[in-house]
Amino acid sequence: MKKKICQQLLDTNENYYLFDFYNDILEDIGKELNIDFSKKIMKLGEIKKILGETKKS
Numbered sequence: 001m002k003k004k005i006c007q008q009l010l011d012t013n014e015n016y017y018l019f020d021f022y023n024d025i026l027e028d029i030g031k032e033l034n035i036d037f038s039k040k041i042m043k044l045g046e047i048k049k050i051l052g053e054t055k056k057s
Contacts, residue, residue, distance in 0.1 A: 015044035 030037040
């Protein structure tokens with residue numbers, strides 16, 4: 001059975017996502033891409049912003 005890395009939290013105003021998995025590998029990837037993977041809850045807009053910034057670099 002696969003472990004969920006992210007699950008959507010329902011809210012009336014915003015889409016929130018809960019990231020419940022973090023390890024040394026994600027920490028190293030985050031350092032290289034300048035992304036804070038230790039953040040547990042993020043809005044969809046924040047996730048899209050991070051993806052856009054990584055595509056530019």
